[in-house]
Every structure is written in C-alpha cells, then in structure tokens.
Amino acid sequence: MFKNTLEQIVTYEAGKPIELVMREYGIKQEDVIKLGSNENPYGASPLVIESLQNNAYKASLYPDDSMYELKDALALHFNVTPKQIIIGAGSDQIIEFCMQALNHHNAQVLMAKTTFAMYEVYAKLAGVEISKTQSDGHILEEFLELYQKVKSQKNISAIFLCVPNNPLGECLDSNAIEKLIKAVDKETLVIVDGAYQEFAAYKDKRKAINPQYFIEQFDNVIYLGTFSKAYGLGGMRVGYGVASERIISMLYKVRPPFNVTTLSLQSAFVALRDQAFMRQCVEKNAIEMARYEAFAHKMGFTFIPSYGNFITFSHKEIESTHLCEWLLQKGVIVRNLRSYGLNAFRITIGKTEQNTRVFELIEQYLQTHR
Amino acid sequence: MFKNTLEQIVTYEAGKPIELVMREYGIKQEDVIKLGSNENPYGASPLVIESLQNNAYKASLYPDDSMYELKDALALHFNVTPKQIIIGAGSDQIIEFCMQALNHHNAQVLMAKTTFAMYEVYAKLAGVEISKTQSDGHILEEFLELYQKVKSQKNISAIFLCVPNNPLGECLDSNAIEKLIKAVDKETLVIVDGAYQEFAAYKDKRKAINPQYFIEQFDNVIYLGTFSKAYGLGGMRVGYGVASERIISMLYKVRPPFNVTTLSLQSAFVALRDQAFMRQCVEKNAIEMARYEAFAHKMGFTFIPSYGNFITFSHKEIESTHLCEWLLQKGVIVRNLRSYGLNAFRITIGKTEQNTRVFELIEQYLQTHR
Secondary structure, X not given: OEOHHHHHOOOOOOOOOHHXXXXXXXXXXXXXXXXXXXXXXXXXXXXXXXHHHHOHHHHHOOOOOOOHHHHHHHHHHHOOOHHHEEEEOOHHHHHHHHHHHEOOOOEEEEEOOOOOHHHHHHHHHOOOEEEEOOOOOOOHHHHHHHHHHHHOOOXXXXXXXXXXXXXXXXXXXXXXXXXXHHHOOOOOEEEEEOOOHHHHHHHOHHHOOOHHHHHHHOOOEEEEEEOOOOOOOOOOOOEEEEOOHHHHHHHHHOOOOOOOOHHHHXXXXXXXHOHHHHXXXXXXXXXXHHHHHHHHHHHOOEEOOOXXXXXXXXXXXXXXXXXXXXXXXXXXXXXXOHHHOOOOEEEEOOOHHHHHHHHHHHHHHHHHHO | OEOHHHHHOOOOOOOOOHHHHHHHOOOOHHHXXXXXXXXXOOOOOHHXXXXXXXXXXXXXXXXXXXXXXXXXXXXXXXXXXXXXXXXXXXXXXXXXXXXXXXXXXXXXXXXXXXXXXXXXXXXXXXXXXXXXXXXXXOOXXXXXHHHHHHHOOOEEEEEEEEOOXXXXXXXXXXXXXHHHHHHOXXXXXXXXXXXXXXXXXXXXXXXXXXXXXXXXXXXXXXXXXXXXXXXXXOOOOOEEEEOOHHHHHHHHHHOOOOOOOHHHHHHHHHHHHOHHHHHHHHHHHHHHHXXXXXXXXXXXXXXXXXXXXXXXXXXXXXXXXXXXXXXXXXXXXXXXXXXXXXXXXXXXXXXXXXXXXXXXXXXXXHHHHO
C-alpha cells in the first residue's frame, strides 16, 4: 500500500513535551526556564498580542490565500516584488517545497556536517542523497571542494547554507556566499537560510545578506527568512522565500492552498511593521551574548562566536548529556547536541535574569561534578 | 533545475481577496455576507475566542509537536487510541500525506466526478492518474463498476469518498461505505472524508460514520475530520485522520514537524470540549436549511438534499455565473460551480438574517433577469 522508500525514513518523533517532564520533576511551569528552542525570550511584540486578541474572532474565517497583505509588506521591506516572494508555514515549509520541486535525478544535495536538522529531514523525504562537508560548520573552501568532488559524478540539485548556522552559530560572510554561488552550476539551487539574519546583520555588517542583491544577480538562489526568531512568532509558523519569479512560480506549484493560518498571516504582518520591537530584541540579545562569552572564558568553556540568538558550549571535562539532564531537573531546558554527534550543548540567549540563573547553575554543576 | 512533471501542474491560484473586490464595488466590509466557503456563520465557540485571547502570549512558543493534548482528547472522543490519530494543518494536509505516502506505481486513484477539488490537486502533485465516476455525486454502484473496470488494468492506490459530498451535498449511507470497503482490495486505501459529518449525523443516523467501528474492522481505511466546519475554526487549519496504527505510522513519516500552530492546537482542544456550541450550530443549520429548501421549491430551483452546511442550487433559466456576479455586487458571496463544469451555485447556510437577505436578492434577480 505504501511506498517502499518510506521504510528507510525515520519518523521525526517529538518527545514527551518538556512541560510534562517538568511536572514529573515537581517543577512549576512558571519556574521553568526554556532556552532549548531559540524562541524569542521577549515573546511577541505587544502589538502582535493586541492584534491577536482583537482578531481572535477571525478564527472561523479561512485565510486569504493570496496573502497579498503580507507579501506586499515583505516586498516593500526587501525592495523586491510580491511575485518574488512565497510564504510558508515556517521557512521549513519553503525548504520542503524546494526539495519537492527540484529535479533530483542522479543528484545529491550538499550541506555542512553540522547544520539545521530539517535539511536532512526534507531531503530524505524527497529521496535525494546527501553529502556533507568534513568540518562541522560552514567553510567556503570545503563547500567548493565538496562541490567539485560530487560534481564529477553526480548532479547537485541544491546546496544548503545556514547563515548564521544553527546549532553552531558561525556565519559565512555575504561575499563568501556570493563566491560560492558564482562557482556553482546555474542548475544548482543555492538555498540561503537566513533564519537568524537579523541577529547577524546587527552584529557584523559583513554577514548581512541583501536578498534583493542576490536574486537580481542570480536565478539559482533562494533566500529564506522567518518570523519565528527575532520577530518572536515561533508558535505561529510563518516563514518566507525570496527568489526570482521563475523559482517562486515553480515552488508555488507544490504549495498546498491555505498553508498559513488566518491569525498567523495577520500576526506576521503586524510583527514586520513593529521593527522597533525586533531591533530591541536583537540589541538585548547582543548584550546578553557578551555575558555568555565572558562566562565561558571564566569557566573554561569552548565556544564558537555566535551570530544568532544562541550559543554552543563544550567543555572537555563535561559530558553534555549529563549536564543537560541535571539542568532539566533544576527547571532549565537547553539543547543537548549529542544527537548531532557532539559533546556540546546549545543555549538560547534568554533574558538577563534567566541567564544569571543559568550561570549560577552551571557554576554549581562544575563545582560538584568535575 | 525543477522536475519536468511540474510543468503539467496548474498552480492553485487564489484570486483577489473578495474583500478587495467588495471595496472596489464600494461595499463596506460589515455589509458583506460571506457564504462562499462553508465557514461556520456562528463563528468559533466563545470559549475558543476567550482561550485565544488568554493565550495570545504563546505566539512566540513553538507548538508541542507531540500534540498529546489534542490527540488524547480526540482519542477519547472517538474511542480510539492516540496512536490511531494524526493531526494536520486542515484535513487537506492528511489528504496530502496519503497521496505522498501511497505507492502509486502503475496505479490510479478513484473519486466522484464532482467532489472536493483538493483530491485532484494532491493526486496531481503526487503524479498519480485519476479516474472519476460518470455521475456527479457518489453512487455506490458506479464506484464498484469503476473499481472493477480500472482494476482489470491498473492498481488502485486510493478511493476518495466525500461523505457528505462537497459541493453537491449528497451523502452515502455508512453501510454503503462498508460495502464498498469490503468489495475492494486490501491494498487500496479508502479515504472517508467526513469534513461535514457532524451535520450529516444530526440529520440522519444512517449517514453517521463511526471511525472506531471502521478502523477496527479494516486496515485499509482512514477517516478524515476537521475543525474548520461545525467547530468553526476554518482559519486555524486543524484537521485529523483516524486509522489503524500501521497507516498512521506510515503517514507520520511524511509529516513535517510542527505542522500545526500553537494557537491552532489550543483552539481545537477547546473547541472539541465545547460540544454544546457545536451542537447548537448544527441544529441552527438544520432549521435554516429547511428555509432554503422551501425557498427552492417556491422559486423553482433544483437542488440535491444536502447533508452539509451548504446547498447547491441550479435553475434552467439562470446562468450561475451571471447570478453570482450580480450577488457579489450586492455584497453577497456564494460559490459559482462553473469551475466544476456545472451551471449551479453553492450557498453556505448562513444565519437567519443573512439567509433572508439572500432570498430577497435572489427573488429580485429572478424578477428582473428571467
């Protein structure tokens, strides 16, 4: 009845909700510090929350499937046309569209060894082979070498670049991305995932990607953005792709109608208008990030300077799984990177008081477990 | 770069939002009567709206991807286990999962000539051929004949049954569905789409489908339900499938993580608990439906008795496209069925005063245009 290829697909299985785990540990929900999913610790913009409350009655009304309001606003924001934009249920869904629409005949997709887990999930669902760079993060030269190596035997349908890279935090310069695009075949789609771009662009102008500049020059690149991070709408599932009209029109063919909810479209529209809130979040993130770096130096943690709203720590005397479990029992959720094959853990940069508590706990752990 | 098969796919393109059209006609939004999309005219349950307002702050928090709360509630509601349930962004998404997961090798899918348009959209996306019955609606004998005819040359990966059928309104009896399932190969998935079941079950017990009964007996059937209609959550995009653990586990393999928003899960959970609200909507629908039938008799419209929250009218002296355009200019949105090849139009059963206005206008149209 079902495709044989499904047998090889491992179901992406969500664990028990962390809230339940906490309840079992006897920790009250209000005492939980959730720094495991790179959610915005400052929440959504107050204007978004107000708009959600005022528009709750629209729950019964189907979404405007043309999405013209949000597309117009994004077009204005990025100085492109609405026909160069597609909106998805999270930028994940745009990744899915790309994987579904691309011709993977005799092809592979390329990605960094340690990068956003969903690239692999959607590539496998599309049944395409994956090649990864040797180093964990993004290194331009490694991508170029890998490209040449695979190219000699296979087509390359897509290259995933996560800039900045989740979960490690490093970020290719915009001109490195341009070099890569120029070096690859015009039939290879370069997927530039800027989920955390707002944080990177604030920290270092060289990391700032201008989608309009890229799509004007190249007809084989798509820029992905999301409202889940700096805009604080992780629960609403809204992301977008910016690319040439040709690419967008092909992705539209695999888009299911009504793929974004009425209130999600509305919330993203309001969030995009509240640039002041977004900027405040990004600024506060930078201040708190500096505290994490200082803490790492003080306590002997190794870290890669991060251009996102998270930081990945490792410590040769610490087993990350043990530390993460211990923190969980204290009510702090961070992301263990064991599933990526790393003895490391990723912490979302929280609010000042949350971070202070994290520092206290980790220090306590180090004193007692090393 | 893209698959050749995409060339044949016609993009499902949403027209200009009707609100914009209305604005161009100079009609204020509050004067528009929207009876084109089978939305619940009574909106969402007041408890849902309250819960949305109280939980708006959760917009920044990722959904619980295990969806255990809603799955538990649905399991209890249908007397099945959570492992026999999958939740989608509308029941549309479950249709998409089925089309993606099934083995369509040398296969066709079967459906009624005139039925829910999304079956064809998702079948075409999956690249599978479609065969349709000769008559517009669902006739058991025609399905059995078509099955035998196709079966002699091809596999049949799935059969779509829309009970009640959108956009026509007729509904197979539950025991006719059982006969069909018993007559087909165990490798054919029978997709029983009960999007409007709450209305049908209230009107006539013979139409009521018990998913638990079906999935206990048959390992090749999936029941689809939605929160978009009787539960009034059209904008939130929540539907579900009920089937054997085997089928659900295969569909889970093609499910994208976080496919339903945080507030959608929450709203569906609250909506399911407010059975009283749902029942009131269904009861009012039946009362207003009787008015539409009386109106049809009085004015000479032909209609099929409807088991949903809509009714399809035709009239040999009326061109449906002309009438629908005329109604639009008066601020009333109904669904022209010209795109289905029918000279007919579908009206969502609205509130008393809305329906009264529709009757007045159609009567006025008949007096002036016939």
